[in-house]
Amino acid sequence: MRGVARLAPPLLCAALGAAGCDRLLAPRDPVPPGTMAAAGDPIGPVPGVGEPAPRDNPKGDDGAIRANGRSLFVGMNCYGCHGEHGGGGMGPSLRDDVWIYGGAAGDIFESIAQGRANGMPAWGSLLPEDVIWNVTAYVQSLGTPDEVEPPQ
Secondary structure, three states: OHHHHHHHHHHHHHHHHHHHHHHHHOOOOOOOOOOOOOOOOOOOOOOOOOOOOOOOOOOOOOHHHHHHHHHHHHHOOOHHHHOOOOOOOOOOOOOOOOOOOOOOHHHHHHHHHHOEOOOEOOOOOOOOHHHHHHHHHHHHHOOOOOOOOOOO
8 A cells, every 4th residue: 555655646746737746745734633624725534624525526527527537546546446447346346326425426525535444545635626526527427328438
């Protein structure tokens, strides 16, 4: 897992470009325990801090967003646990309708941002919100006619 953590920033920098890379690698002050996150603060692995994610993806749901989400899913090695097309492996399948923490866009966003027990790392302190929303759009497209690069 440590090897993946070291590789994630360079892979994401390649996917996000220079401006996104600057935002990704910029130092961030943690939110003190017991305080509310201000607008623009990173979403992090501290449950209950800040407002819950919206139920719907604020970035929308078009092919370009899903395609970017697919490349991030692969580039961040999400498939290492969830399978190349989200069919499951060490991590749960993302292609079915069985979701422990909910399958709505906001639920998926929070699972990615905050992490989950038993192995799902929290990416919210490392990734900008728009990146997490792109991955969310891709995950929601799995098993639908809108899926980018479906399994053959």
